[in-house]
Amino acid sequence: MAFVSPCVLPLALSSTTSSSFCAGGVAPRRPGRHGGPVTPHRVPSAATLRAVAEPLTPPSGSTDPPSPSAAIKDFDAVVMRTYGRYPLVLERGQGASLWDTNGKHYIDCVAGIATCCLGHAHPGLIARVTEQLGRVHHVSNLYYTTPQGQLAAWLVDHSPADKVFFCNSGAEANEAAIKLARKHWHAKYDFTPPAGASPVIITAEASFHGRTLASITATGQPKYHKGFHPLVPGFVYTPYNDTDALAATVASVGAANVAAILLEPVQGEGGVVPGTKAFFAAARELCDASGALLMVDEVQTGMGRTGRVWGHEHLDITPDVLTTAKGLGAGIPIGAMLCAAHCDVFEPGDHASTFGGNPLASAAGLTVADALTKGGVMTNVTARSDELVQQLKVVADKYGPEYVSEVRGWGLLVGLVLAADAPFSAGDVVAACMACGLLLVPAGTRVVRFVPPLVISKTEVKQAVSYLDDALASLLASSK
DSSP states (O other): OOOOOOOOOOOOOOOSSOOSSOTTSEEOOOOOTTSOOOOOEEOOOHHHHHHHHSOOOOOTTOOSOOOHHHHHHHHHHHSOOOSOOOSOOEEEEEBTEEEETTOOEEEESSHHHHTOTTOBSOHHHHHHHHHHHTTOOOOOTTSOOHHHHHHHHHHHHTSSOSEEEEESSHHHHHHHHHHHHHHHHHHHTTTOOOTTOOOEEEEEBTOOOOSSHHHHHHSBOGGGTTTOOSOOSSEEEEOTTOHHHHHHHHHHHOGGGEEEEEEOSEETTTTSEEOOHHHHHHHHHHHHHHTOEEEEEOTTTTTTTTSSSSGGGGGTOOOSEEEEOGGGTTTSOOEEEEEOGGGOOOOTTSOOOSSTTOHHHHHHHHHHHHHHHHSSHHHHHHHHHHHHHHHHHHHHHHHOTTTEEEEEEETTEEEEEEOTTOSSOHHHHHHHHHHHTEEOEESSSSEEEEOOOTTOOHHHHHHHHHHHHHHHHHHHHHHO
């Protein structure tokens, strides 16, 4: 599907008053609030505007940046502590490399948690976003913009969907999907459901769908619910990859009440657990039988992360709705909810997003789209994934099942699973790897997650696994 920019005729603007930007630098103002006289205001000069746009300079006599400890202290004094941050101040990056303020180099196998798919300082992303910034970076969604239409067309062409709603994050994309499922359920009953009927969305235990109130309710992990009750009603959880339990859950809820089943193709935060074809086939059949929507959360698995554009492609099913974010913008905030035509029930006013799909974010998304389809990124994902998995299995064999029990995942979403009785946690491994020069992220307490940029090199994969080996050796030595 090709998107053609709409032809919009320019409006002829006329006024009996002079331009608001006058030659003398003074513009007229409206009469005072109570009918007082018109008072002029001074239009900022070009020099003033340039000064505002220039970066701040250090105070006189101070040319060096603050030390990392001082920077962290100043940061914590003003930023809410909603993250357990590592004592590391990152300053710049290139590809799959990052450097801290001390100049130490790290191989980045976090990528903003599966977000910086093109790595850091990607020249194509810089060029395209810079060009768009110089053209128009944001307008209201009351108007048409070409980049958003082009990105939507690419998403439709490369997915089972027919329509796209843009937002800013994965949580927002899942919020949109939740609202869509509820309205679709109500529309099924012509907005007059039977007495006692109520829409229910079934999600999986150990899932993760975001941190807004509805998406955290959809998340099947009680630890995220603590302190935020009452949660949003209308959600029920079922064990992941258990077809019998899923069927029993649908029967318990009542097929007529099931609005949707929402699942991740791979449970990322839940421990890098890939879905099974049997489980997703059962979900598809149950949705078809009840008229419910099968919705897949591709926030972490989408946009090439698993070696295919979408994670659900590994499962041989066609969803009605899918959500994406993270890698969609390569680090520029953007999310999207995609749906098939038969469940495209939103009307003007039903849902909206101020920033969703603005020209700047859509330009970033188009850069990722080009990289996936024309830039050889998908080939790199497959090759680097094979190398990473094989090398991690060598490490697992070296230490044995007493310490490492499994390597699992798809593409460049890979988990190293620690044995239940290993004398260290995933957090311990991540900290030890950081000291060696490798950035990783836990997925629960027993899984070390690798989610590097999709452009990581063969050499960097080898070095990353070497750092992991060194870190595990250090942890074992210190535990004895």
